Structures are given as structure tokens and as C-alpha cells.
Amino acid sequence: MTDRIAHVRLSSVVLPLADPISDAKVLTGRQRPMTEVVFLFTEIVSAAGHEGIGFSYSKRAGGPGQFAHAREIAPGLIGEDPADIGRIWTKLTWAGASVGRSGLAVQAIAAIDVALWDLKAKRAGLPLAKLLGAYRDSVRTYNTSGGFLHTPVDEVIENARSSLAAGIGGVKLKVGQPDWRQDIARVTAVREALDPDVPLMVDANQQWDRATAMRMGRLFEPFGLVWIEEPLDAYDAEGHANLARALDTPIATGEMLSSVAEHVRLIDAGAADIVQPDAPRIGGITQFLKLAAYAEHRQLEIAPHFAMEIHLHLAAAYPIEPWVEHFDWLAPLFNERLETRGGRMYVSERPGLGITLTEQARAWTVGTAEFGRRP
Structure with a gap:
């Protein structure tokens, strides 16, 4: 009816x-x-x-x-x-x-x-993931909010340990210090403090030029990173593609783009090993599903940016094993909490997104x- x-x-x-x-x-x-x-x-x-x-x-x-x-x-x-x-x-x-x-x-x-x-x-x-057609009931998850550059490295390490103890699987660190040696020192300290099998990512937030990104990418190779995120300007598809071809470490980018068309240009250029779409930024779930279909066609991983309350469902319905970014910033807005254990975030049985204000x-x-x- x-x-x-x-x-x-x-x-x-x-x-x-x-x-x-x-x-x-x-x-x-x-x-x-x-x-x-x-x-x-x-x-x-x-x-x-x-x-x-x-x-x-x-x-x-x-x-x-x-x-x-x-x-x-x-x-x-x-x-x-x-x-x-x-x-x-x-x-x-x-x-x-x-x-x-x-x-x-x-x-x-x-x-x-x-x-x-x-x-x-x-x-x-139904939970939204089930309505869309879920491939899994949980998704690999990593934490970002404990690794910002304003945070002293000892506190970053403690934040990382707390995240892992809370069932979150990976840790992302911000990089892009004016003195590149500080980036290497911080990543080294965190890598040495954690179990060597803990997935570790870094994010430069678009602040390197092409030459610096290539040098830093090569310096980071021994750390076995899951990815290097946004090493260049978000719209520099050619530069990202050059890095993706030259480095063993995967390149992740896309969070700052605000349309499916911009993502398609990035993908067609070979600029991302891991695509990081943000449903609220590109027009919602309807547009995200269009982009996800294209990313799957190109056999790319996805790691949606922010808004885990939405992206958990979308990632659970993506055929290739994805990642979801864990942020605790939004906790005061919602009555419900998302479950994390064993390095994964679980889709609840609550209908829809499963959130109330x-x-x-x-x-x-x-x-x-x-x-x-x-x-």
C-alpha cells in the first residue's frame, strides 16, 4: 500500500x-x-x-x-x-x-x-545492512581519534592500547609534521609499543607535495602499514596514481570528495588502492551505493570515512572485506552504542540504522x- x-x-x-x-x-x-x-x-x-x-x-x-x-x-x-x-x-x-x-x-x-x-x-x-543485502555481520574496524598530532606520543600509545582493549582492531596515526623526523619517530614509537600484528595506518591529510609524499612513502615501507592516507591534495589523481604504482604500501584516499563523479575520476586514474567514500559528503546512501558498485567492479577495497553509525551498514553490504573508522566523538548524540570485539564492529539487530537522538x-x-x- x-x-x-x-x-x-x-x-x-x-x-x-x-x-x-x-x-x-x-x-x-x-x-x-x-x-x-x-x-x-x-x-x-x-x-x-x-x-x-x-x-x-x-x-x-x-x-x-x-x-x-x-x-x-x-x-x-x-x-x-x-x-x-x-x-x-x-x-x-x-x-x-x-x-x-x-x-x-x-x-x-x-x-x-x-x-x-x-x-x-x-x-x-530489518537493520539497514540486512535490507541492502549483508555479506557479513561485522566489519574490521580501526581507531583514529586517539592519534591526532596535538596528542603527545605517550598518550597516543595509551589511547591505542585502550582502543585495542575495547575490541577495536587497528590504529591510525596522523602524520605530516613540519619536521618529517617527528613523523618517523612517532610511528616508530607506536609500532614498537604494540604487538607487531596490530594493523597500523597513517594519514597525512593532504599536506605533502609529490616529492615529499614519495620520500615519506618509501620511509614508511618497513612499517608494514595497512595504508598511507591522503598523502596529496584530494584532487591530485595523477599524483596519487604515481604513488600507488611506486609503493608497496597501499594508498587510501577519497574522504574529501563530494560527489560520485569525483570518485570515479580518482578510480579511473588508478589513484587509490583503498577508496574512502563518505556517504554524508557525497549525497547519502543512494549515491554511496552507486559508487560502491563501481568500486566493486574495479575490485577495490573501501574504508568509509567517519559516521560509523551509517557506514557500518554500508560496509557490511560491500562484497570485498572493508574497514570502518571508529570515532567516539558522536557518542553524546545517540542513545545506542556500537559493539566492538575481536577487532571488528558488529551490526546490531535494531531496525534501520539503529540510532535515536x-x-x-x-x-x-x-x-x-x-x-x-x-x-
């Missing part, structure tokens, strides 16, 4: 971070330390009483813009069949056609798109907009 979207609520939520976060972009003066993350939440209710929740996010800037764009296009949702997710995505894209099909425009749509998929899975009584998230809300009426 055909259902209809009856009510839409948009919320702009500002999540404060306990400590200012610094990576290589801060050390090069390109960005300031990050003190908060701004989320765009969409809550959708259908005439039959089915509900869905989705989110997008912005770091440092863009949050108010995402909220403003979503507020402009959201009225077009009322009266639509929530099952027609692909058609709705196209409708919303055309509603904002003058601002393009990437970046902020599709990130605003992403929060809506994710909510529609959450609603669809809940209506089916906390009262604290409601308290951090700085703007709302509502359309239609609740049934």
Missing part, C-alpha cells in the same frame, strides 16, 4: 569537542584547530506512522549552509512516497540545480536520503524547521 511523507523536521546541532583537534592542516596554517562539529539531522514521519532519521555534518564551516539549503528543498518531500528514494533524490537535486550536484548541496540532501533509507529498513523490520543532542540544537504535520 502506498504511503506518503507527512512530516519533516530539520535540526542543526552543534557538537562541542572536549579538546581542540589538530592534524597536519593545522600545522601548515591552512586550518584552525577543530572545536566542534555541526550536524544536520532530518527526521521524517509517514502518514502510516513510519519514522526515519538521517544526518549529515560539517567540520569548521558549512553547517549553517547545509541547514539553509535543506530548509529550502525540504517542502518538496511532503506527499511523496518515502519508498521512492532514488526519484526523491533526483527531485531534490533539481530543486537546487543552480548550486550544482556536489558539495554543500548534496550534503544537505544526504541527511534526507539517509533518513529515507532508515525509514525503509525500519518499515521492513539523546536529550543532550536536543539541547545542542541551534535551529529547527518543520514541514507538514505529524499523523
